[in-house]
Structures are given as structure tokens and as C-alpha cells.
Amino acid sequence: MNVCRVIKLCLVVYVQYFVNIISVSSTENLSRKPTTNVSQNSMYLQRKATYANDGNLNTTLDYCAHTAVNQSKAWFQVDLGKPHKINNIKIYYRREGDGDKDWKQYRFRNFYLDVSDSPASETITTQRTRxxxxxxxxxxxxxxxxxxxxxxxARYIIVESTYKAPEDTKSTGPILEICEIEVYGGK
Structure with a gap:
């Protein structure tokens, strides 16, 4: 009887182990699928939204999507093409160097991340899931x-900001500088 219990326990542990492996491996970066599109509400100096969906994790300006200055709102969105189960979202925001005079992520303060089945251009924040x-x-x-x-x-992942960084003396309004976004989930 004890041997039978041990065997049952081993089988339960073995099955659970493989279920966990399968569930972990079924998570993929949905933002890199060919059916995924990225967009932003404005663009600064040809820093288009696709810079944040190219697989490059460099966080310097030349590798980042960048919204325009002097806007009342800045948003960036990932359109997965259809609703998917989402687990987590990883954002790489612009940062250059570690010294006091290097570029820091002041403009990233107070941003919010929403998911929705409708795009940012057609929804307000109260119509989304925060x-x-x-x-x-x-x-x-x-x-x-x-x-x-x-x-x-959800189908859409929306990063949005209305925050104006006081350290930003050269422009007004919120700005997003997203270098890469990864959306992990499954079907």
C-alpha cells in the first residue's frame, strides 16, 4: 500500500512537471509575430513605431520609437491582429549612460499600460483594462x-502618457521613447 502511494505521488509530480513545462513553453513574444502591427499617435524625427518592434534591445535614441513633442497625449500601441491571452509585457524605455548628464527616463514617469479589444484612437482610458x-x-x-x-x-496593448517632465526644458507635452516592447502570452 505504501509503495502504491509513492508511485501515485511520483506520477502526480511527474505529470505536474510536464504540464508546467508545456505551459511555460507555450508563452511566446506575440509582438514579434508577422500579424502584429505597432503604431503611435505621432512621430519625432523619423523615429517610427516599428523601431520598438525590431528585436533590438539597445536603449539609445537611434533604436527607439519616439512620439512628437508639443502634444497633449502620447500613445504607442501593439495590435496583435486578434485577441490573445496575455501574461506580461516588457518595455525597454530610452536610457543612455549612467552619469549625471546622461539621458534618463524622465519622460517615462506616470505612464500607464492598458489592454483593449479596440485601438487607442477609438477608446478612452475608462473603456480599457488598466x-x-x-x-x-x-x-x-x-x-x-x-x-x-x-x-x-486582448487584441491591443496601449502605452499612454499625459505627463510633461519638468526636466524637459526643450519641449512641452508628454513624450514616449520606447526602444522595444515584448508582449508574452499565447492563444
């Missing part, structure tokens, strides 16, 4: 690489 809101205040900065849990089913 996965994350940055609450950095004062001199605090969000990490430039941030992995956000977001377990929902």
Missing part, C-alpha cells in the same frame, strides 16, 4: 526596463 500605472514622483524615475504582469485577453 494593467499598470507608474506612480514615480519627485526625482524618482521608473526603471527603464520594466516587466509588467498583465493577465488578460
Amino acid at each position: 494593467c499598470y500605472t507608474d506612480i514615480s514622483i519627485g526625482s524618482a524615475l521608473p526603471n527603464n526596463i520594466i516587466d509588467i504582469p498583465c493577465e488578460h485577453r
Whole structure:
């Protein structure tokens, strides 16, 4: 009888192990699928949305999507083509160097991340599901690489901001500088 219990326990552990392997391996970067499109509400100096969906994790300006200056809102979205189960979203925001005079992610403060079955251009934030809101205040900065849990089913992933960084003396309005976005999930 004890041997039977041990065998049953081993079988349960063995099956659970393979179920976990299958569920982990079924998660993929949905933003790199050929049916995925990315867009943003404006563009600065030819820094188009596709820069944030090219697989390059470099966080310097030349590799980042960049919205235009002097806007009232900045948004960037990933259109998965159809609804998918989403687990988490990883954002690589612009950051250059580590010295006091190097570029930091001031403009990334107070951004929010929503998911929706309708695009950013057709929805307002109350019509979406909020996965994350940055609450950095004062001199605090969000990490430039941030992995956000977001377990929902949706077609669109929307990063949006209405925050104007006081350190940004050369422009007004919110600006997004997203160097790469990865959306992990499955069918």
C-alpha cells in the first residue's frame, strides 16, 4: 500500500512537471509575430513605431520609437491582429549612460499600460483594462526596463502618457521613447 502511494505521488509530480513545462513553453513574444502591427499617435524625427518592434534591445535614441513633442497625449500601441491571452509585457524605455548628464527616463514617469479589444484612437482610458500605472514622483524615475504582469485577453496593448517632465526644458507635452516592447502570452 505504501509503495502504491509513492508511485501515485511520483506520477502526480511527474505529470505536474510536464504540464508546467508545456505551459511555460507555450508563452511566446506575440509582438514579434508577422500579424502584429505597432503604431503611435505621432512621430519625432523619423523615429517610427516599428523601431520598438525590431528585436533590438539597445536603449539609445537611434533604436527607439519616439512620439512628437508639443502634444497633449502620447500613445504607442501593439495590435496583435486578434485577441490573445496575455501574461506580461516588457518595455525597454530610452536610457543612455549612467552619469549625471546622461539621458534618463524622465519622460517615462506616470505612464500607464492598458489592454483593449479596440485601438487607442477609438477608446478612452475608462473603456480599457488598466494593467499598470507608474506612480514615480519627485526625482524618482521608473526603471527603464520594466516587466509588467498583465493577465488578460486582448487584441491591443496601449502605452499612454499625459505627463510633461519638468526636466524637459526643450519641449512641452508628454513624450514616449520606447526602444522595444515584448508582449508574452499565447492563444
